[in-house]
Amino acid sequence: MMTIYVRYSVLNEVILCKYGEIILKGANKSTFESMLLKELRRRAKYVGGFSVRYNQSTVYIEPTEEDADTDEMYEQAKKVFGFASVTRAAVCEKNMEDILRVAGEYLPEKLRGVKKFRCEAKRSDKKFPLTSPEIAAEVGGVVLEKVRGIKVDLDRPDVTVRVEVRDKWAYIHAGQDKGAGGIPLGSGGKGLLLLSGGIDSPVAGHMMAKRGLYLDALYFESIPYTNELAREKVLTLAKELCEYTGRMRVHVISLTHLQEEIRDKCDEEYFTLLLRRFMMRLANRVAAENYCQCIITGESLGQVASQTMGALTVTNAIAELPVFRPCIGLDKEEIVVRAREIGTYDTSILPYEDCCTVFTPRHPRTKPEMEKVLREEEKLDADALTEEAYLSKFTVKVAQFDD
Numbered sequence: 001m002m003t004i005y006v007r008y009s010v011l012n013e014v015i016l017c018k019y020g021e022i023i024l025k026g027a028n029k030s031t032f033e034s035m036l037l038k039e040l041r042r043r044a045k046y047v048g049g050f051s052v053r054y055n056q057s058t059v060y061i062e063p064t065e066e067d068a069d070t071d072e073m074y075e076q077a078k079k080v081f082g083f084a085s086v087t088r089a090a091v092c093e094k095n096m097e098d099i100l101r102v103a104g105e106y107l108p109e110k111l112r113g114v115k116k117f118r119c120e121a122k123r124s125d126k127k128f129p130l131t132s133p134e135i136a137a138e139v140g141g142v143v144l145e146k147v148r149g150i151k152v153d154l155d156r157p158d159v160t161v162r163v164e165v166r167d168k169w170a171y172i173h174a175g176q177d178k179g180a181g182g183i184p185l186g187s188g189g190k191g192l193l194l195l196s197g198g199i200d201s202p203v204a205g206h207m208m209a210k211r212g213l214y215l216d217a218l219y220f221e222s223i224p225y226t227n228e229l230a231r232e233k234v235l236t237l238a239k240e241l242c243e244y245t246g247r248m249r250v251h252v253i254s255l256t257h258l259q260e261e262i263r264d265k266c267d268e269e270y271f272t273l274l275l276r277r278f279m280m281r282l283a284n285r286v287a288a289e290n291y292c293q294c295i296i297t298g299e300s301l302g303q304v305a306s307q308t309m310g311a312l313t314v315t316n317a318i319a320e321l322p323v324f325r326p327c328i329g330l331d332k333e334e335i336v337v338r339a340r341e342i343g344t345y346d347t348s349i350l351p352y353e354d355c356c357t358v359f360t361p362r363h364p365r366t367k368p369e370m371e372k373v374l375r376e377e378e379k380l381d382a383d384a385l386t387e388e389a390y391l392s393k394f395t396v397k398v399a400q401f402d403d
């Protein structure tokens with residue numbers, strides 16, 4: 001006990017992560033929990049100098065070395081799906097004397113510039129001699145004494161100071177951050193994200209990863225109509241998504257010949273739709289080969305001609321797996337807000353050509369007829385073109401951390 005205490009008095013700050021939705025998972029809770037811990041431990045291992053344990057719906061990330069980088073570990077914890085909140089907390093022995101001493105040392109800096117606060121306490125150890133309101137009142141008293149100009153405001157505090165008397169230790173913290181939310185990575189399986197260089201598809205990938213999916217990505221290019229910089233941009237977006245998913249394989253397929261065939265042989269109004277059906281055919285194959293159980297796109301209803309209900313029906317018809325379009329009900333503005341939040345926006349707006357924007361029809365069909373689509377397709381050898389495009393596939397491994 002004594003040695004741990006000494007350790008904590010040097011490094012008296014830990015990170016507490018509180019479960020989100022997993023709390024509701026009955027019998028399956030432990031499966032979700034182990035996925036959550038796996039992801040957190042992967043990150044802790046990379047940052048170095050931390051141990052991770054859990055108890056009663058809280059994960060404790062504790063420094064084991066003096067120079068452990070708590071700021072970096074904290075940033076990592078905020079990106080792990082499955083947590084409702086994360087907070088940094090001071091650790092103290094479970095007696096009032098130590099709690100008040102640590103509160104006096106730890107809180108003034110955390111509350112600098114804060115005008116109104118409130119203090120709450122919680123005991124999971126019911127044998128602790130003081131009640132929760134008594135603990136809160138005493139710690140609140142220390143804050144009033146040590147932080148100049150601060151006032152108690154129970155209804156509208158700027159910051160809520162919390163004291164938690166838990167299993168082995170007591171914890172004091174001032175303010176918390178929202179966790180990444182969602183459910184742990186991997187708990188939903190794996191999806192194939194159709195990743196273009198645009199704003200929408202990275203957001204779609206993030207939204208589905210948040211619902212527990214690992215991601216593989218599929219990128220279509222059309223060199224020389226699109227260039228290497230466009231591909232680099234997509235790989236950068238994949239790397240940015242790896243901040244959340246850890247790793248991702250990006251499959252790259254060339255559509256150059258296929259697009260030229262469509263341009264030369266088919267009705268211009270149908271170019272984009274025909275192209276999108278080929279993308280789906282190829283996605284079916286890449287997904288099957290890589291154990292992906294769904295296809296994910298960044299489509300949003302009505303955003304462009306190929307995203308009307310009629311157009312989506314035509315492309316959806318050829319998909320062999322569920323197609324998830326998490327942006328379907330979002331406005332462009334809302335998608336942009338999310339792109340900024342997850343950190344992909346600045347890359348997405350770099351100005352490179354996407355294969356969807358080469359040979360774009362002047363008047364794309366917004367209400368396509370399925371029969372006409374099929375007739376246009378008959379002008380092409382769809383199987384051979386799909387096969388040829390598939391053979392151009394190569395795969396790039398992208399990861400959050402270089403090892």
Ligand code: ATP
Nearest residue numbers: 194195196198199200201218219220297298299356
């Ligand atoms: P984004 O912002 O994601 O590029 P968008 O608004 O430009 O979407 P479209 O170009 O119609 O819309 O593409 C719709 C979806 O089709 C994209 O979100 C993406 O999932 C997929 N897609 C489009 N182009 C490509 C591509 N070159 N490679 C892979 N997927 C693509």
Ligand code: MG
Nearest residue numbers: 196197198354
């Ligand atoms: Mg696009």
